[in-house]
Amino acid sequence: MNHKLMTLGGLACLALVASASGAPFTNGSFEDPQITTGTYTDGVTPSSWSKSTPSNVLLFAAPFDYANPTDGVQGIVLNSANGSDAISQTFDTVVGTTYALTFDLGIEYGAPKPEQDQIYVSATGTADQWFSTPVSTATWAYNTEVYQFTATGSSTVAEFGQVGGFNYSPVLDNVQLTIVPEPASLLLLGCATVLMIKRHRRA
Numbered sequence: 001m002n003h004k005l006m007t008l009g010g011l012a013c014l015a016l017v018a019s020a021s022g023a024p025f026t027n028g029s030f031e032d033p034q035i036t037t038g039t040y041t042d043g044v045t046p047s048s049w050s051k052s053t054p055s056n057v058l059l060f061a062a063p064f065d066y067a068n069p070t071d072g073v074q075g076i077v078l079n080s081a082n083g084s085d086a087i088s089q090t091f092d093t094v095v096g097t098t099y100a101l102t103f104d105l106g107i108e109y110g111a112p113k114p115e116q117d118q119i120y121v122s123a124t125g126t127a128d129q130w131f132s133t134p135v136s137t138a139t140w141a142y143n144t145e146v147y148q149f150t151a152t153g154s155s156t157v158a159e160f161g162q163v164g165g166f167n168y169s170p171v172l173d174n175v176q177l178t179i180v181p182e183p184a185s186l187l188l189l190g191c192a193t194v195l196m197i198k199r200h201r202r203a
Helices: 002-019 181-202
Strands: 057-061 074-078 086-092 098-107 118-123 126-132 142-150 155-162 170-179
Touching: 074 086, 074 155, 098 118, 098 155, 118 142, 118 170, 126 142, 142 170, 155 170
Parallel strands: none
Antiparallel strands: 057 074, 074 170, 086 155, 098 142, 098 170, 118 126, 118 155
């Protein structure tokens, strides 16, 4: 009986780990669909993403005159003159689990004078956070940023939007979703303890 309970406990722990370790967040580098190299378009929405309406979100493919992707060959420019552009994705989450969205944030380069823009990042049930781009210069530069949130539902909408509305616009690429390790580490420790007890009793 004890062996059976331990086995069920171990399997339950493993199931919990699996459920908390793989939200289906996809296409964070905007590689799908592919567009012609050296071009850009506001008429294509990257797969798994939604764009604000109206929108001037540009999907570009290197080589591009004003920006470079940081992962793969494509990226996004939030290109609205009035700062209203946004792009979002809905994905599965586990309630109470803390996630981190990491992303590369740049600004179109080649501005005749130093210029800087901002974006906001939000997630369902979590306050917006603003991030500043690097200062635009004659060369390409970007910052790697992190936004954390704790899921309040079984699905979450994460949104990236332009705050400013300057002549040179924010560039977004390499968006990745991960679980913040502390809760997962505690869960793994608990699972390991159950499995160790099970093994000891077998011995």
